[in-house]
Amino acid sequence: MKNWQPGHLREAWVLCFILGVVMLNYPFLQIFNKPTLIFGIPLLVLYFLVGWPISILVIYLFSRFLATPHAPTSPTEDEEE
């Protein structure tokens, strides 16, 4: 991640966003849409309980990376039109 260019970073954001949209919609959800219990918790509920924190963790890692000095905090770099 250290050698990532600003353009890469932005693409990564967009990719994560799209991935998130896909994973929280049909047909992806259909995978977990089963009346199965795991550790006594319905599969679909468990999916949300695990998937959601993971997505938050991803954002957290990204924001940590952006906050470090070597990251392109200068807006012109990562927002070139």
Next chain:
Amino acid sequence: MSLGLVTTITLLYVGLLFTVAYMADSRQRISSLIANPAVYSLSLAVYFTSWTFYGSVGRAATSGLDFLPTYLGPTLIAFTWWFLLRKMVRISKEQNIVSIADFISSRYGKSASLGAVVTIFAVLGIMPYIALQLKAISTSFNLICPPEATGYSADTALAMAVLLSLFSVLFGARHLSTTERHEGMVAAIALESLVKIVAFVAVGLFVTFGLFDGFGDIFNRFLNQFPERADLLLMETAQIPYTSWFTLTFVAMMAIMFLPRQFHIMVIENTDEKHILSAMWGFPAYMFLLNLFVIPIALGGLLINQGDVSGADYFVLSLPLQHDYPALALLVFVGGFSASAGMVMVEAVALSTMILNHLIMPVILKLRFDMVDFSGLLIHLKRLGIVAVIFLGYFYCHVIGDSYALINIGLTSFLAATQFAPALIGGLYWRRANGRAALVGLCLGFIVWFYTLLIPSFVRSGWLDTHILENGPFHIALLKPLELFGLSGFDIWTHALFWTLFFNLGAFLALSLLTPAPESELEQREKFINAFGLSRQPQERQRISKAPSIIEFVDLMTKFIGEKQAHTAIANYVGDREIDERGSLSEFELPNLKRFAERTLAGSVGAAPARIIIENYLEARGSQMEDVFDIFGSVNLSRTSSREQLSVLYEAARVVASGDELQQILDNILDLFIQQFKFDLCVIRLIDIEKKTLTVRSQRGMSSLHLGESERELTQETYIGSTYLNNSVVVINDSDFMEKAKSAQIIHREGIKSFAHAPIAIEGEVIGVISAFSRSVKGVFTSEFVELFTSLAGQVGVAWRNAQQTERIITAREHEREMQIAKTIQLGLLPARTPDLKGIDLAGICVPAHQVGGDYYDYLLRDDGTLDLVIADVSGHNIGAALLMVEARTFIQSRARSLSSPSLIMAELNRFFYDDLTRSELFITLFYLTFDPKTRIATYASAGHNPPLLWRAATRTIERLDAEGLILGVRPTVTFDQEQVDMLSGDLLLLYTDGITEAENDQGEFFGDERLCALLDEFHALAASEIREQMLHQVRLFTGIHHFKDDVSLVIMRIDGETSG
């Protein structure tokens, strides 16, 4: 629970909020309490209202997982915040934007109509949502201390409306701010968010681990007890089809960004862009934590209440109450109160700001109340706006009661906020987006929103006949609000989302593509789209005629934002700017001041009204923003000016380098100028050293005797004179304001509105002045133009110097050509050939050091057969010397034959030359020898000339032929000695000038006559002409250079055998 306790706790809590808010507000100036990423993240949780605080559990208990998209959507959109939200924050900061209506209106050229439309729709869409909050507080209050138990019958919703109005006014509109930031309110919101999550998680823990044995236990018991309700934990059920799941996720994404209160908290109240980074994960984490216990509480509630869903919306509160945990119940009540209060406050402040700025201000400005100070009125109007918004909500809640309309108002509001998305996001990234398209799209979107969402809710509330839903209006089935144009099979939200966006986005895209953005939107468009671009100062294209002073701007601002704010603002502005000697800002700074004043006002009244205020003000006092004449002849000056400027300079440089004559160049430069900048008159004056005046050298444009044709004295009394004398540019952008009376007279007579003079200087020396006059426009001369003008003056200077140098070269060439002619003539005056005499071998040469020289030699053949040899040296090598040489030759050629002896000739020459030589301060040395071939006797006289050398063949020795005699021109009368010498066969006579003996080598040695003698001895056997060549060759070898420094002349005579006449 006792009414007194609940009321006391509530009031204590409000008191706590008030204290926190007050502290934050008073610390505002020292260090911002809310300037902290955690506070920012917490304040975003104003999203989490009582609709969700209580309603999520209700939804989970009745329809299942579809409470989740409302929170998953924001988590997903948080991925884009670093780009999308940060851009919105950046723009809002730079433009002092105060609301979402302001934002959209600003993007499209500060359009007043767009601002008004957004405001109306926001109020329509959100105000019922406020009703829902009041309703929730009142319901929860009734739950926690039931009226039947406590015996009170107060209207809690009304009490809440009053309390929240008070609070909102105190922290949202205590004074008119120039930034519309409310630190106190944000601090209170953050605290409320903290209370919300603590309360909710406490209930969650209580239910999950207190009443049940963890998550697994609840699911297990629920599925065992209600197996028929297992679909609550699944998707693609009757209640949650995937389409509605997607719709809810999408709508929540839009709502978190574009609900007026979210926009206000996220964008307007943001203190630091970096806080976005923390909020991106902090806010989703907050939502996750809250939602963690929604399903356990819902299922637990169902288990405890035997599957009864009627009270599901308030399980959060009722479960602790049922199990006799009053403290926890009170905490939950306070949490729910926080959720409602926070939302109502922020929403009321945001909406009242929008109403004031986009609905009331335009009316006030239209009516033009003539008030000294508007600021008091404005702040009262704003407070009134807040109270009005809250009470409208209250009345809405009161009138429609528990109807269907209220229950779904949350999502209805979300869909209303979604309508802002195309205009806003499109405006941020799409250049073609224009205001008209945004306006039409918004209006269509809201009409469809009203038709597909509000009409059905009105029907279900019983206000409208149900046949509209069943058969469509006027029995037109295609127009059924829930199956518009026959689109059926979707839930109400998906249906509404599709059709609203279809019309909204469709119209927005189509009109943007089909119609061009008007000129007035271009500047703002660039500021929005290039928000992260290099912040370049906009090119000033306007100037203010009869410009107001700083004080007048302050007075104007005072009118709207109060004296203190106005003075603080202006002090910050003027702080780092240059102020001229008259204590005012420079002309080019004034439009910036105007922009600053507009921006400051925008912070308090919004962009569109601020623009109107400033424009009205300037109009009222008779000043105008005059478009600075488009000096570079292009539409988009600010972006391309430097290129245009370069092209003019390039063109000018081309003219200068053309090699034309100076006059032509000057004319061409002025032509270029007139053509590019449409001046009425351009003049170049150059200094006339002798007359000490500036003389017109070129003039283009209108003919004006006074401005364009007359000379100018070098005085400080005229602008041209002072330009020349001070070597500085003079710019008069408004001829109504001139200090020099003499110039003013002429300028006014000619009807000039503005003019400029630039000194033409080359290498620091001023040589003239270039002037441009405009009859039509004031303020033509922007600082940028002056720069260009100065550069052009420099080019003229270069042209002038080039011309001067060319002239010198031409003069030199002409001189050289003349000298060449003189040289030819002079060489022609020397003997073209040697006389052919038997027994005498003669050779002579004259090599001038320069084109013309002062050396002379000649042979004269007399009638009696005698041969005269002359060699002379006029001092100097110039034309004067050459002329004397010619004179000497003329005399000798014409007179010598009539004079018998060399001494006589010498005496005559001396007399003849004396006057001329004395006058010209020149002198001549001359040697004259007459040789009689018959007697072989040479008779000679000398006027101070180098004694010729005679090489005697018999003895191989050298004799020097010396005779007394002064150089010519020293005295009027001189007697010259005359000597004789016999010359024998084989003898060699050498006559020479000092050019040979004084030829110098690089060690400073002279060639000297010793070497000459040796040469004569060495080469005596050669023919005279060969000896001559050898002599020159040897002298050149000695000096090491081909070219002689002095004229060199030689005459060699050799006697060969028999000589006769």
